[in-house]
Structure formats: C-alpha cells, structure tokens
Amino acid sequence: MTEYRIGRLYDRLAREDLAELGVRIEAHGAGAMVRGTVASAEYRAEVLRIAAEELAGLEWREDVTVCRPGPPDHSEELW
Numbered sequence: 146m147t148e149y150r151i152g153r154l155y156d157r158l159a160r161e162d163l164a165e166l167g168v169r170i171e172a173h174g175a176g177a178m179v180r181g182t183v184a185s186a187e188y189r190a191e192v193l194r195i196a197a198e199e200l201a202g203l204e205w206r207e208d209v210t211v212c213r214p215g216p217p218d219h220s221e222e223l224w
Contacts, residue, residue, distance in 0.1 A: 147172045147203060154179075154199040163191050168209060170196075176204035182212045 151170045158165045165188060168181035179196050183189050189209050196205065 147175060147177060150199055150203065151177055154196060157195050157199060158192065161191075161195070163188050165192055168192055173206075176206070178206050178208070180208040182210050184212060186211055 151172060154170055158168055165181075165183060167183060168179060171178045171180075177200055179192070179200075181192075183192060189211055192209055193207060196207065
C-alpha cells in the first residue's frame with residue numbers, strides 16, 4: 146500500500162504545474178521519506194503540500210531543500 150501511494154505522489158509531482166522530477170520518495174517500513182532539491186521556497190511548499198495529501202495517514206519525513214541558483218554573493222577564501 147505504501148508503494149502505491151508513493152507511486153501516486155511521483156505521478157502528481159511530475160504531472161502538476163511544478164513538474165518536479167528532482168524529488169525522491171523512499172518507503173521506510175510503514176512510512177516514507179521525501180527528499181531532494183527544488184528551485185524555490187514556493188516549489189518546496191507545493192511539494193510538501195502534495196506529499197501531505199498523498200501520504201495522509203502514513204508517518205513520513207522530509208528533507209527537501211531549496212537550491213540557490215545564480216552566482217555566489219561572496220568570494221571563497223582558499224588557503
């Protein structure tokens with residue numbers, strides 16, 4: 146049952162407006178782990194909202210981070 150719900154979550158993430166393919170969902174016992182990197186805080190919120198809908202009733206955790214596109218805002222110090 147968990148794998149079926151994970152499959153539905155993958156499908157929604159790929160089909161809906163955000164078309165997010167950089168997120169991975171893994172079954173962990175009777176629960177799931179949602180992890181990956183997304184382009185913005187809005188995408189992260191949307192991924193977590195959809196995950197909450199599809200994984201309702203399951204114990205799940207997340208490690209979804211926002212990447213920082215663009216050049217760094219400071220120079221790197223090399224020793």
